[in-house]
Amino acid sequence: MTVVEAVRWSGGGDAVDIIDQRQLPNELVRRELRTVDDVCDAILTLSVRGAPAIGIAGAMGLVVALSRLTEDTREHFIGAVESLCDRIGAVRPTAVNLPWAMERMCRTARITPGQPDVILEVLRAEATKILEEDRAMCRRIGEHGLELLPETASILTHCNAGALATGGIGTALAPIYVAKEQGRRVHVFADETRPLLQGSRLTAWELTQAGIDVTVLADGMAASLMRGGAVDLVIVGADRIAANGDVANKIGTYALALAARHHNIPFYVAAPTSTVDPATATGCDIAIEHRDGDELREWNGMSMMPEKASVYNPAFDITPAELITAIITDEGIVRPPYAFVASGNPGGVGG
Ligand code: MRU
Numbered sequence: 001m002t003v004v005e006a007v008r009w010s011g012g013g014d015a016v017d018i019i020d021q022r023q024l025p026n027e028l029v030r031r032e033l034r035t036v037d038d039v040c041d042a043i044l045t046l047s048v049r050g051a052p053a054i055g056i057a058g059a060m061g062l063v064v065a066l067s068r069l070t071e072d073t074r075e076h077f078i079g080a081v082e083s084l085c086d087r088i089g090a091v092r093p094t095a096v097n098l099p100w101a102m103e104r105m106c107r108t109a110r111i112t113p114g115q116p117d118v119i120l121e122v123l124r125a126e127a128t129k130i131l132e133e134d135r136a137m138c139r140r141i142g143e144h145g146l147e148l149l150p151e152t153a154s155i156l157t158h159c160n161a162g163a164l165a166t167g168g169i170g171t172a173l174a175p176i177y178v179a180k181e182q183g184r185r186v187h188v189f190a191d192e193t194r195p196l197l198q199g200s201r202l203t204a205w206e207l208t209q210a211g212i213d214v215t216v217l218a219d220g221m222a223a224s225l226m227r228g229g230a231v232d233l234v235i236v237g238a239d240r241i242a243a244n245g246d247v248a249n250k251i252g253t254y255a256l257a258l259a260a261r262h263h264n265i266p267f268y269v270a271a272p273t274s275t276v277d278p279a280t281a282t283g284c285d286i287a288i289e290h291r292d293g294d295e296l297r298e299w300n301g302m303s304m305m306p307e308k309a310s311v312y313n314p315a316f317d318i319t320p321a322e323l324i325t326a327i328i329t330d331e332g333i334v335r336p337p338y339a340f341v342a343s344g345n346p347g348g349v350g351g
Contacts, residue, residue, distance in 0.1 A: 001180060001210045003163045007048060007056050007131065013124075014067065016060040018048045021164060025205040033057070036065040036084055043091045043098070046196065050165020051239045051275055052134050055097030058088045059105050059127040066120055077116035081109040081123075093287040094248050094316045095239035096277040101130055131167045137272035137330035138168030145175030145235070145270055145328040149186070153179065154232045156189040156222060159250035160202035161237025161270065171270040172235040173203070175328070180212055188214045189231060191222055193250060195295045195313065219252050223259040234260045235328075238271040245321030245338025246283030247271075251314050257323035269319075270328040278340045283318035291315050 010017040015032035022045065023029045031047060033039050039061030042048045048057045062084055071077040089102035105123060112122045149155070161172035169177040179186045188207055193199035200216045207214040217225060225231055234256055240248040247253070247269050260267040280286055293311030297304055305311075327334045 001177065003169050003177065003210055004206055006050070006053050006164045007060065007167060009060065009128075015064055016057055018042060018057060019164065020047045021049055021202060022047055024164075024201050033061055034064055035068065036061065036087065039065065039088055040091050043088070049198070050160060051095035051097040051237065052138075052166040052171070052272060053164070054092060054095060055101035055274065056127075056131050056134060056167050058091075058098050059101040059130045062088060062102070062105050063120070063124045063127050066123065069116075071116055074115055074119070077119060078109055081119075082106055092289055094289045095275070096280075097239075097274050100274055100277075104130065134166055134272060134274070135168035137274070138166050138170055138174050139178075140330040141171050141270050141272065141328055142169055142174030142176075142178035144330070144333055145268070146178050146182075148233065148266070148268060148326070148328070148333070149175055149179055149184070150232055152185045154187045154189065154230055156191070156225070156231045156234045156256070157203060158191040158199060158219075158234075158236045158253055158256055159193045160198040160206070161235075162203055162206045164202050164206055165237065166272075171237045171272065171275075171328075173207070174270060175235065176207075176212060177210065180210065186212060188212060189222075189225060190214050190216050191252065191256070192216055192218045193252060194219055198250065219255075222256055223262075226259055226263040226265055231260075231263075231265055233266045233268060235268045235270055238269050238275050238327075239316055240280065240286050241269070241271055241276045241327065241340065242280045242282050242286060243278045243338075243340045244282050245324060245327065245334075245336065245340070246286075247319045247321070247324060247327075248283065248286045248288070248316045249319065251317050254317040254319045254323075257319045261323050266325040267323060268326055268328055269324055272330050276329070276340050278342045283320060286316075286318060288317070289315040 020029045020031040085102040085106040089099040108126045162170035190199040190203040
C-alpha cells in the first residue's frame with residue numbers, strides 16, 4: 001500500500017519539501033520551501049494544507065527560515081524566533097495546530113540555553129519530533145477507529161483528512177488505511193468538497209494510490225446517498241475541537257452531520273490531540289477563515305456568476321457536539337458528554 005509523504009525535510013535539510021497540493025490530481029509536483037515568504041505562501045495558497053500538515057510545515061519552515069539569518073546574539077535570535085512564529089502562526093486562523101506548533105517552537109527556543117547555533121539545532125530536532133509524533137498519532141487514530149468499522153464498511157468522508165493533510169496516514173482516513181492493511185473490504189464515498197475540491201482532487205487521489213475503492217460525489221448528493229442506505233458511517237477530520245466537543249472542519253461538514261443524524265448514521269470526527277483546544281470553550285469562540293470570493297467566482301478561467309453578485313466563502317463551519325457520535329483521538333475514542341481539559345488529554349478517554 002502506497003501512502004504519500006506530504007511534508008518532509010529536503011535531502012540536504014535546508015528546505016521543507018512538500019507535495020504541491022494545488023497541482024493534484026493532474027501532476028505530482030514537489031515544492032521546496034526555503035524562506036518565511038515561501039512557507040507563508042504555501043500555507044495561504046493551500047499548497048500545503050490540512051490542520052496537522054500546516055502545523056508541521058510551519059515548525060519546519062521556521063527552522064529553514066532561521067538558518068538563513070545572521071543574528072549573532074542569543075537575544076536577537078530569540079527575538080527573530082518570536083516574530084517569525086507570530087507571522088507563520090497567523091497565516092490561517094481556524095486550525096489550532098498551526099499556532100500550537102509555533103507556540104511549541106517558541107517555547108523550546110526560550111528554554112534552550114546557549115547561542116543561536118545550539119538553539120537552531122534544538123529547534124530542528126523539535127520540528128522533526130512534531131512530524132514524528134503526528135505520524136504516530138495518525139497510526140493510533142487508525143487503530144482506535146478500526147473498532148468502529150463493520151467488517152465490510154461503506155464510509156462517507158468530506159474534504160481531505162488523509163496522508164496529504166498530516167505527517168502520517170491521516171486522521172479520518174487512518175482507520176480506512178488500517179482496515180485495508182488488515183485485508184478488510186472498505187469502500188469510501190468522497191464528497192467533492194466545494195469550492196476547492198479537496199475531496200475529489202486529493203482524497204480520491206491518495207486513496208486510489210493506495211488501492212482503496214473510492215466513489216466521488218458532489219456535496220449536495222450526500223443526503224440522498226444516505227437515504228438510499230449506501231452509507232454505514234461518516235468520518236471527517238477537524239481543524240479545531242473546542243472544550244465542549246464542538247468541531248470546526250471544512251465547510252459542508254455541518255450539513256453532513258445534520259443529514260447523518262436524520263438518517264441515524266453514526267457521525268465520527270477523527271483528530272490528534274494537537275487539534276483539541278481546551279482553551280476554546282465552544283464552537284462560537286472559533287475564528288472561521290473566510291477566503292477570496294474568486295474561489296467561487298471563477299472556474300478554469302471562466303466566470304461562474306454575474307459580476308455584481310456577492311460571494312459567501314467561509315472555509316470552515318462548526319458542527320455542534322450534539323451531532324457527533326464520538327471523537328476518535330490518538331488516546332482513544334471519546335463519547336459524549338465531551339469535556340476536554342487543559343492537559344491536552346481529551347476528557348472521557350477510557351471512561
Ligand atoms: O482548507 P483545508 O484544505 O486546509 O481544510 C482541511 C480540513 O478541513 C481537514 O478536514 C482538516 O484540516 C483535518 S486534516 C487531518
